[in-house]
Each structure stands twice: as structure tokens, then as C-alpha cells.
Amino acid sequence: MIMTEYARTKQKDKPLHEKFEYAQQLFSIVSVDDTGIFELPNSYFSKQFRLSDINFMGVTNSEQAEIINWFSKVLESVPCRFSYIVANEYVDETEFKKEVLYPLAGDKLDTLRHAFNDVISNKLTDAKQGLYQSIYFTLTCKADDMKDARSMFASMDTAIRTAFIDQAAEGIAGSVMSPISTNERMQLLYNFTHIGLHTNFKFDLDEEIKYRRDWLNTISPGSLRFENELFHMNGKVGKVIYIHDYPKVLEADIISKLSQINCTSYISVNNELLPTDVLKKELQRKHMKVGMKIENEKTRNRNQNDYLAEASATLLESNRKIEEFEKEINDEDQHYFNTTITMLFMADDMEHLESIENKVISQASLKSIEFKNCFAMQREGINTCVGLGIQEFKHVCNMSSTSVAMFMPYKTQELNDKGGVYYGINQLSKNAIFANKKKLKNRNSLILGQSGSGKSVAAKLETICSYTVYKDDQFIMIDPNADYYELAGIVGGTVISFDPQKQLFVNPLDVD
Known part of the structure; x- marks a missing residue:
């Protein structure tokens, strides 16, 4: 069967391991570089960044419109495949105490410090059950080898970083894009595969090489089993779902509402630039196809001596929408993306998982969104969700840059100064204020x-x-x-x- 150029853009990435046999085959990572770049299957390379939050939910509607317009321009400046993820992750207890709690000084005030630390720990646990929300941004490009990949990421890094900082809305700071090192990326994967296991382990690539350990064994879970609609990992149970049906009118708080649910979760918005000429050819093909159906219906009506009858309202509406879309592409200078939005969430047991899923579906229904399971593709869904830069699962929707920007990852600017004084809980993000x-x-x-x-x-x-x-x-x-x-x-x-x-x-x- 001949595949159109447009249909090729909707093809999923081929997994590194076609058949899953053991836990080390979970992640499709070929090799890693000490600059933070991962080599992926099919000659893809990815680099991950952390984005600082900006104040979006607490500003006026006009300022929100400016931020959405700015974010769409940022997305248009990205020359390769990219994804951004809003992650609710469990914080490491050791790092939590080191970074957040008041350090003890060995004097008579330690009693007070202990009391404050108890209050801070309880407040954070009540607010988000020990979770901390982060925004990750992953770039993926095709390259000949790791050296070529380093050069490509270095050339686009500065331009994208500048675009994120240059916030258009007056009085609102831009988002800072900070690169994540290899050790940090590995640690994030390790934290995901070891949720609920308090190992206090810190990944160090140099040590892995020094002691000739296989880093893939280190970050892999101890136990892993997949079913059609969920997976079991280290005593936890999880599920990957995707947005199957989108609303006619997008609201900018969709990601925010979904990420408010108290559980370990990863909401991933995966995008790949769709060439304008390819999209125009596809629209012309569809226009021709619908036009032929309309003419066939008119011919059938005439053969039945019904010379006044038009084609069905459904076909006429489809034809009108295609014409409007063609006009929009020709008149407006916007980029279009193949967008897939997935969500991964985990729980302690099946009952808790069903409870979380019901909350997700309830929140989604309020926004006229329909979720479906990644049926028999949970492993591929995990690789797509956790920020590797892979799209092993795809259910694409063609979106303009403005439409993608409506899936806003930002909520509120965090105030978290190291060595600062505790002032309470941010009611929008549920993170601590220092x-x-x-x-x-x-x-x-x-x-x-x-x-x-x-x-x-x-x-x-x-x-x-x-x-x-x-x-x-x-x-x-x-x-x-x-x-x-x-x-x-x-x-x-x-x-x-x-x-x-x-x-x-x-x-x-x-x-x-």
C-alpha cells in the first residue's frame, strides 16, 4: 500500500527492543554522553532541560493572552522535535532535608529548628503528599553520531534559551531553561523506577564506569510486568493514557487541572513540526476526496429524479471546514505540529489507581477531553512520557503553535531561595515558599x-x-x-x- 508523505509523519518510532523480556529492556536508550545527551534508536539524540515556572495563573486574562502568544512564538523557534512535561515526582528524603529544612547548628536553638522542620515537613506532606512539581523540556534531533549531535544542540541551545527568557508580558519574568546533566537525567529515571523505595541512591556515571557497572541495570526497576491496560513496577501499579478526543475550544488551564491530582504523574505534550507543504498536499487530497463524494451524491439524487437535493449536510460541513483550514494556512504565518498528549500516573494498589483514574477522567470531562488507554502499548507509553525524547506511542492531532500553547505548562512563579526562611505553601503549585x-x-x-x-x-x-x-x-x-x-x-x-x-x-x- 502506497503511503502518503503526510501518513509517514504519523508513524511511531521503532522501539529498541521489539519484544519485552526483562526489566532492562524498559528504556530505549542506546548510549549516554557526559554532556547530558542520550542516544536513542533510529539515529535520534535527545537533550533535556528544566524550565523555571512563571506567573501565569495569577495574572489578568489579557496578560494570560500575551503569555500564550509568547509561548506559541517560543515553540515556533524550536527547529526540531520537542516535548514538554509537567511531572509530579516524589522528592528524595535526603535531598529534601538538605535543600529545604533548616540545618542544625548544634546550639540551644536546635530545639526551635527541629520544631520548624516538623511544621515544614507536615505542611508539604499535607499539600502534596511529598510530591514536587517540575517542568521539563526535551529536544530531539537526528544526527550521524554523538559528535554531530553535540554540535547541533550547541547551535540551537542559545536561541531557544533566549526565546524562553524574552517574556513579552510586561512585568512578568521569562522562563529560565537550565540543562540537565547526565547524572541528573539518570537520577530522574532511577527515581521513577524506584518510587516508594527509600534507597537514598545517587547516580554517578563516573563511578559506574570506574567499577564497570552497567548503568542500565542501575536505573532499571527490580520487578516489572506489563498488562494490556496497566503495568506493575516494584510493588506499585501504573497506567499510561492519551488524549483521544480534543474539545472544540481549548482552555489554558487543562494541564494545570490534571497536574493538581495528588499522585506521581507525568503529563507529556509531544510535538513534531509538520511541513506546511505536506499539510497543504494532504488538505488538497482530502478536499478532492470530499468533493468527489459530494458529486457522487448529487449524481445519485439526479438519477432518482431529485434534481433539487444537495449532498448530505455532513459532507458539506466537512468541505467547508477543509476550505477554512486551507485559507487559514495560506493567510496566517503559523507552524503546525503533529501533537500527542499522554499522561502516566502511579498508585500503591489497584483500588488507589482506579480512584486516580476516575479523578483524571472527571477533570478531563469538565474540559470536554476524552482519554483512552494505551492498549497493549504501556511500555511504549512510558518511553514517550518520561522525557527521553522518544515517540514510540503516537495518536496525533494536527495543531497550530497557538493551539499547542494553550496546553500551558506554567502555573505560578516559584519562590524557593536556598538558605531562605519558610513562609508557607504556594496555593497554586502546592510547593513550599522559601x-x-x-x-x-x-x-x-x-x-x-x-x-x-x-x-x-x-x-x-x-x-x-x-x-x-x-x-x-x-x-x-x-x-x-x-x-x-x-x-x-x-x-x-x-x-x-x-x-x-x-x-x-x-x-x-x-x-x-
Whole structure:
């Protein structure tokens, strides 16, 4: 059967292993490079980046429209196959304590630090069950060898990075694209295959080579079994599904709503540029095919002496839509993509998995989206979902760059300064807020609120937090209402009265 050029663009990638026999055949990775580039089957090479979040959900509709327009222009600047993933991943406990919790100093304030660390841990667990949300961006290109791939990624890296930073909306910072090293990429895969197993393992490629270990064995799961509609991995159960039917009108919070479900999940938007000439030829072919059907129906009606009858309304509507699409392609300067959107989620058992699936279907139905299982292709679905840059599963929909941009991965800009003070939970992303005011040019703060809303409590909490984090800093508090003298006693400070009516007072000008 002769395949059209358009049909070839819809073909799936050929897996590295046609038949699955053991756990090491899960990932279709041929080789890895110390620059973070993975060699994939069919002469493909991929490189992964991490995107910083931007404030999308908390701005006005007009500003959201500007961000969508900016994001569509960014996507148009990508010259190769790409995918972006919104991942809810379990954080490593050791790294969590090192990066997030207050470090102990071995002094009398460690009791306070322990108390704060308990509060932070409980708040994060309540907010997202120990999950942390990240955005990954993967580029995939064809190359002759690894050297050629390095050169190609180096040439496109700067342009795409600049496009992400150059945010069009006024007052909103752009997204920073940070490359992920080989060790980090391997660690992400290891964390996925070892969910629920607290091994505290850190992947190191140099050590793998030094001790002649097979890195594929290291990142592979201990046990893995596939069924038609789900898979079992290390005592967990998971499923890969895809969007089968899209709504007529897209909303920009589709990805956001799906990623709010509390579970380990990967929502992957996979895109491949569709050449405009190929799309035009396909539309002409379809236009001709529908036109012939319309003429055949008219001929049949005339043969039945019904000279006034037109073709069926369905055919006429199809013909009208094709004509509109052709006009849109000719008039508008937009890129078109073959887009496949998949979602992977995992649970502790079948009952929990069904509960998560029902929530996903419920959220999708509110957006007029229909999901279907990757039937008998769960392994291919995993490779497509986890950011390798492979598209072993495809159910493509032809989308313009603006339509793809409506599947917005951004929600809210994160504030997570290392060595900062804990300020609470971001209600949009459910991630912790840590701020280090010392990084600001102006460190002044103003706490506003109604009477009884907790302004004094917030100020006292920030004071104690700051005192436990920045133990070498000096704190001077001017307290006309004598609200903070107990606080000074807790942290071992001194209360000095400046009231001239008291028997003992200090002249402020004499204070060193």
C-alpha cells in the first residue's frame, strides 16, 4: 500500500527492543554522553532541560493572552522535535532535608529548628503528599553520531534559551531553561523506577564506569510486568493514557487541572513540526476526496429524479471546514505540529489507581477531553512520557503553535531561595515558599491585614525563623506596645526600656 508523505509523519518510532523480556529492556536508550545527551534508536539524540515556572495563573486574562502568544512564538523557534512535561515526582528524603529544612547548628536553638522542620515537613506532606512539581523540556534531533549531535544542540541551545527568557508580558519574568546533566537525567529515571523505595541512591556515571557497572541495570526497576491496560513496577501499579478526543475550544488551564491530582504523574505534550507543504498536499487530497463524494451524491439524487437535493449536510460541513483550514494556512504565518498528549500516573494498589483514574477522567470531562488507554502499548507509553525524547506511542492531532500553547505548562512563579526562611505553601503549585530577603536590593517589608488577621503572629514567626536561620545576624526591634518582650526572652535577647518615665532608661544616642 502506497503511503502518503503526510501518513509517514504519523508513524511511531521503532522501539529498541521489539519484544519485552526483562526489566532492562524498559528504556530505549542506546548510549549516554557526559554532556547530558542520550542516544536513542533510529539515529535520534535527545537533550533535556528544566524550565523555571512563571506567573501565569495569577495574572489578568489579557496578560494570560500575551503569555500564550509568547509561548506559541517560543515553540515556533524550536527547529526540531520537542516535548514538554509537567511531572509530579516524589522528592528524595535526603535531598529534601538538605535543600529545604533548616540545618542544625548544634546550639540551644536546635530545639526551635527541629520544631520548624516538623511544621515544614507536615505542611508539604499535607499539600502534596511529598510530591514536587517540575517542568521539563526535551529536544530531539537526528544526527550521524554523538559528535554531530553535540554540535547541533550547541547551535540551537542559545536561541531557544533566549526565546524562553524574552517574556513579552510586561512585568512578568521569562522562563529560565537550565540543562540537565547526565547524572541528573539518570537520577530522574532511577527515581521513577524506584518510587516508594527509600534507597537514598545517587547516580554517578563516573563511578559506574570506574567499577564497570552497567548503568542500565542501575536505573532499571527490580520487578516489572506489563498488562494490556496497566503495568506493575516494584510493588506499585501504573497506567499510561492519551488524549483521544480534543474539545472544540481549548482552555489554558487543562494541564494545570490534571497536574493538581495528588499522585506521581507525568503529563507529556509531544510535538513534531509538520511541513506546511505536506499539510497543504494532504488538505488538497482530502478536499478532492470530499468533493468527489459530494458529486457522487448529487449524481445519485439526479438519477432518482431529485434534481433539487444537495449532498448530505455532513459532507458539506466537512468541505467547508477543509476550505477554512486551507485559507487559514495560506493567510496566517503559523507552524503546525503533529501533537500527542499522554499522561502516566502511579498508585500503591489497584483500588488507589482506579480512584486516580476516575479523578483524571472527571477533570478531563469538565474540559470536554476524552482519554483512552494505551492498549497493549504501556511500555511504549512510558518511553514517550518520561522525557527521553522518544515517540514510540503516537495518536496525533494536527495543531497550530497557538493551539499547542494553550496546553500551558506554567502555573505560578516559584519562590524557593536556598538558605531562605519558610513562609508557607504556594496555593497554586502546592510547593513550599522559601525567601532570602538578603538577595533583594531593598529588604523592607510591610505586613497588611485586618485587625485580628494575624499580623503580629506573622511578624513574630518571621523573626524566630530568621533568628534560627541567620544565627550571626543582629536583631533590633522597636516595640512601642511591649508585644515582643517575651519573644526576646525566648531567643535569649535583652529588653531595654527607652521610657523616660521609668527609673532606668537608656539614651538611644548612647547605644552602640
